[in-house]
Amino acid sequence: MSTLENTPAPADAAGIALGYAPDVAAQLDADIAEIMSRYPAGHERSAIIPMLHLIQSVDGYVSPAGIALVAQKLELTRSEVSAVATFYSQFRRHPAGEYHVGVCTNALCAVMGGDEVWRAVSEHTGLGSDETSADGRISLERVECNAACDYAPVVMVNWEFFDNQTPASAVDLIGRLERGEDVTPTRGPETVPTFRENERLLAGFEDGRADEGIGAGESSLRGLRLAREHDWKAPTQEEDK
Known part of the structure; x- marks a missing residue:
């Protein structure tokens, strides 16, 4: 593993320096700040997964520039960010299709x-x-x-x-x-x-479509309906003794 991969990204590295257009970099900064604000102080690294989804919503995959930006924002090494990006199958390492x-x-x-x-x-x-x-x-x-x-x-x-x-x-x-x-x-x-629209949703930014269409289908609900018809209930802790 290279020295670069194990070195934390510079604290002053910005989206523009990583090749993002100024308007894209500004939006990324704002969105990343919002994502990080959802986590308690000292636990900001928990924001890594939604931040990687955010990167995919912009780049269409987890790009090298996106990895560097996430590393800089969370004060992690690029290797640490890459380890998460390669573990979860929803993260693509080259451009996904639309x-x-x-x-x-x-x-x-x-x-x-x-x-x-x-x-x-x-x-x-x-x-x-x-x-x-x-x-x-x-x-x-x-x-x-x-x-x-x-x-x-x-x-x-x-x-x-x-x-x-x-x-x-x-x-x-x-x-x-x-x-x-x-x-x-x-x-x-x-x-x-x-793909990019749904990646932004997975990053935690609502798209206003939560109430559209069908939720759980009939096959998924059949067991619940049978339980209600027959008054079946999960055993309580007392009944288990």
Whole structure:
């Protein structure tokens, strides 16, 4: 590991010095200050994850300049910031597409046809996992789990759910994105935001769309409804004794 990687970024390093345009640097400074203000004094390094999402909302990935800026603001080394950015799969290390498509091929999704969905979208786009189209429109990721097993097989676009997919429906979805058409997720906002728009949301800046569309779907709520119909309740601590 290089000496540069283990050296804290200079305290006076600013967004402009790192190559950001003055207006972008000013907005980043303001947004980073707001993110850091959410944490108690002395615990500002806890802001690293939302700050990395903020960087992705500007650069489309966790860029070297973004890593340096986060390191400077949190008084960390670039290595410490890079360690977080490489640990979590939502952080991209090269530019993601405007629409980042994740196809789950783990366990239940695979049993229900996730591998066939993956092959279809990969053949349609000519992309492999963690690759981005030449026009920057689409990127693909083979995902280990989309945390939506009750709707397998599942595809996500910029972290929004498209449930119960088939190879044909997934290819149609990507074709619509490639043509610039709005698409509506199974659950979530009325139309899919761009990658950068959703990254800003993940950084903690509301987009005003929280009440749009469907929240939890019928399959997710079925157990709760059955419990209410039969008056089933979780055992209390006293009952466990």
